[in-house]
Amino acid sequence: MAATIRDIKKRTGLSLATISKYLNGGNVLPENRILIEEAINELHYEVNELARGLVTHKTKTIGVLVYDIQCLFVGSMLHYLGMELHKKGYGMLICDSCNDEKLQKENLQFLLSRKVDGILVFAVGMHGKFLHAAKKANVPVVLVDRSFQDEEYDCVEVDNRTAIYRATNKLIENHHKKIAVIASNIEYTGRERVKGYSDAMNQAGLEIPKEYCKLGGHSFEHGYRGMKELLELEDRPTGVILGNYNTMLGGIMALNESGLSCPQDVSLIGVDNLPMTQVLRPKLWLIVQPMETMCEKAVAMLLERVNGEQNGMPVKISFSTSVREGDSIRDLG
Known part of the structure; x- marks a missing residue:
């Protein structure tokens, strides 16, 4: 039989209120946190994310819209994004727009219907009107690699x-x-x-x-x-x-x-x-x-918006590139 919060109470001697506060992301005393985490590991307790989401209004899930999942650059970026999100305790829900702006808009609606906490966007084109639905729903968005001509959003790119x-x-x-x-x-x-x-x-x-x-x-x-x-x-x-x-x-x-x-x-x-x-x-x-640094920054920017730590105007971060030397250029001098 699966362990419950009452089993944790029995094991730790702490109140249900304290345990619930910890499970829902609140701050508890360090000694209480250690007791709860030990009990969770010993009892193999699994957090009911759906139930927690109803309380916190957070699903711990980030949506990712990509223009083409077959693109090897996109695949590598998804790898780094997934690693960084996992470190922060978040899952990732990926939607492939197949270089189709109509599908991209439909994918956005799908992610919003799944109540994702925020969205990372590798956009198909140069226009951001399709993201108005995310703004209306107060779901934070960070653009990765590509920004827009006509809309301002948080963005991580290279120069x-x-x-x-x-x-x-x-x-x-x-x-x-x-x-x-x-x-x-x-x-x-x-x-x-x-x-x-x-x-x-x-x-x-x-x-x-x-x-x-x-x-x-x-x-x-x-x-x-x-x-x-x-x-x-x-x-x-x-x-x-x-x-x-x-x-x-x-x-x-x-x-x-x-x-x-x-x-x-x-x-x-x-x-x-x-x-x-x-x-x-x-x-x-x-x-x-x-790429790895871009992904780390994109996740950090998005989670700052998700957690209410950043409420200002959109921020654009532009990284420099480096050059790997090779043998593919002939000197014609």
């Missing part, structure tokens, strides 16, 4: 514009003048990266032919198609910036199929030091995002 500015400059420092980019232009992160590329090219006085900008979505297919088109140009680029991890994998496959080689024929620099980059040869130059 994407500066990151790709530096990537482009790395090619320029190695005397490349014909530099192309394969990136997204349908969401905030991709657009910021394209701006960084343009900033560096313009500052160096280098031409940006229209056919050197392969813009679409951050996907394997777009990377593959974009690289194929670049390599078929009569005046092909000597260096290519691959705007995210999936795009990078697609671009490398197209390069391998072409019979050309890196860096002898085309120099490459990509984004994100995820598992496949460890086995690719040559070793790639990479822009590396501090």
Whole structure:
């Protein structure tokens, strides 16, 4: 028979009120906390989260909306978010929007119906109107990786514009003048990266032919198609910036199929030091995002809102990236 709160009372000699206060997240005397925790372990007592939620109006569950769960960057971020939430005593309910804004809105309603305490959002697009329902329900939201053009929410991201500015400059420092980019232009992160590329090219006085900008979505297919088109140009680029991890994998496959080689024929620099980059040869130059740190900060920001510790205006935290050196850039000097 499952242990009850009365069994804990009998084991500890404490009042039901004190035990209930502890179980519902309240503060009790340190010596009482030790007695209760020992009794819980000895009796294998399991907290009824549904019942506790009725009392505290908290479910200890955080919703996570992702734009595409197949994206390896998203998968890695979910790993770090799950670890951090577990440390804080929270569970995670994940909804995949499959890069569909209509589904994203439906997923939000699903999470709200499950009474999640807060929501972490990897948004599909650049508009935040769909989150008005969360605001109305007073459910805190933190954006991760992507912010909006038209709405202000707490957000944790990297400085994407500066990151790709530096990537482009790395090619320029190695005397490349014909530099192309394969990136997204349908969401905030991709657009910021394209701006960084343009900033560096313009500052160096280098031409940006229209056919050197392969813009679409951050996907394997777009990377593959974009690289194929670049390599078929009569005046092909000597260096290519691959705007995210999936795009990078697609671009490398197209390069391998072409019979050309890196860096002898085309120099490459990509984004994100995820598992496949460890086995690719040559070793790639990479822009590396501090994914674990981003997730820790996103969880901390959200729980501050959930627990009423932060009630001010939306806060945006932008982390710097680092560079992993490789062998994929040829010096043309």
